[in-house]
Amino acid sequence: MRLEDYLARAEFRGEIAPTLQVLTDLLRAHVTHIPFENLDIQLGRTLTTEPESAFDKIVTRKRGGWCYEQNGLFGWALSEIGFEVTRVAAAVMRSERDRIADANHLTLLVRTKDSGHTWLADVGFGGSMIAPIELRESAHKHNPFRLGLRRTDGHRWQFWEDIGDGEFTFDFFAEPADETALADKCQYLQTSPESGFVQSLVAQIRLPDAHKTLRGKVFSQASAGGIGTRILESPDELVSVLRDIFGIDVPEAAGLWPRIEQRHEELLREKTLTNTYEIRSRSHNQSLG
Template identity: 45%
Template sequence: MELQAYLDRIGFTGRPALDLATLARIQRGHLEHIPYENLDVQLGRPVTIEPRDAFAKMVTGGRGGWCYEMNGLFGWALERIGFRVMRMTGAVLRAQRGDTAIGNHLALTVDLDEPYLVDVGLGDGPSEPIPLREGSYRQGWRTVRLERLDDGWWRFHNHELAFASSFDFRRQPADWDLLARQCRWLQTDPDSRFVQNLVCLRHQPDGVTALVGRVLKTVDAEGSRDHMLETPDAHAEALAAWFGIRLPEAAGLWPQIARRHEELFGPS
């Protein structure tokens, strides 16, 4: 695992420094060059929480990943540069699902002049480091917010058009056993939304592009716009053009993608 290979993958040039500007550049570079995607889950391939596995897949293999892989690799790279990173047990949509959500997300903070929340694993989450202070933060075309909860919990509130509206975390070291159990559940249980739906997201300079099943979606300052993909070839072309994913075996997913769309929305 070589740090320079990761920096090349995310388009980072120059020598990284231990400052907020570098941290922000690396976060943005990761988000714009490495897509969030769950194709391995859809293909029934095991996914781990090990950064070494994420490196092989996303740096060497040119793929993307989901939160455990994205933030796992990101945290590894930041530590190699010299940043002080805390890995934490996160909980996406704990506001709606309660404590059963704890462990469905790996979250990170970095200590500089103060702690900063950094995240590349929510798909369409924050695009810049956020000081660990209550308040609203403008990030390009959208506004996000941090809220302090009871019992040491914090809540990140995503922008209003986001796929995941929030995640919670406590600033304490991650429970790796819980994260591993949740990682296994999310990729194997029929009730998991990651088992049910193909999802890819990638940050663009002025928005986010998403592929959810057979719907290609653009979200930016103008709102949200959908484009229906009608054929497996169109789906493969979207994966390659928008997310840089060229995976021939993904073509075999089209029947289940089309079937899932019909279950949710009826015949097209």
């Protein structure tokens, strides 16, 4: 594992020092050149929480990855540069999932030598963050996202992001991760039928002022002007979108198309049922009134 190879993969050409400016520039370079993606999970390939595996996949084979890989690799690189890095186990959307959410996300706390402050630096949450956030309550605009940190009642920190369709969050204690818990949850999320990573293909990439996402066969681009979407129509289009938009050259992804179509239809049915239930509930409540 060579730091210079990682820096080349992220297309980072700045100075190398454990400063806030370097942390900011490297985080932005990473999220705008390395996609978030779960193709290997969809293809039944085993992933780990080890930075060495992430380096081989993301740097050597020019792929992307999910939080355990992305933040694992980024944390290793920051440590090599001289930053003080703490790997932290976080819980995505604890409000909906309670304790089952524990350790379902790896994030990083980074201390910079020039500022003396601790910063949340996360390249594995789909690319909403384009600069580190100091570990204090605050709100920021990282177009097209609003995001920030707050304290919760349980004395955890909570990161939140909002692109206009509601908050997406993860919370954490500012302490080193239980690495066994991270490894166990990493295994669970790539094998359990209940896992969203098993159920649906996802790819995301950050632009300086926009964000592109592929979920199943639905491609979307969010910017300050709003969100535009389109539906992919064929396995060939899937392969080309992954390659040309996200930089993920995996021709075998075409074989996932039947499952992607099936999942798309399932989600459409669930949405129809939910909408029908909500309409009936509103009608019932109005009749009671």
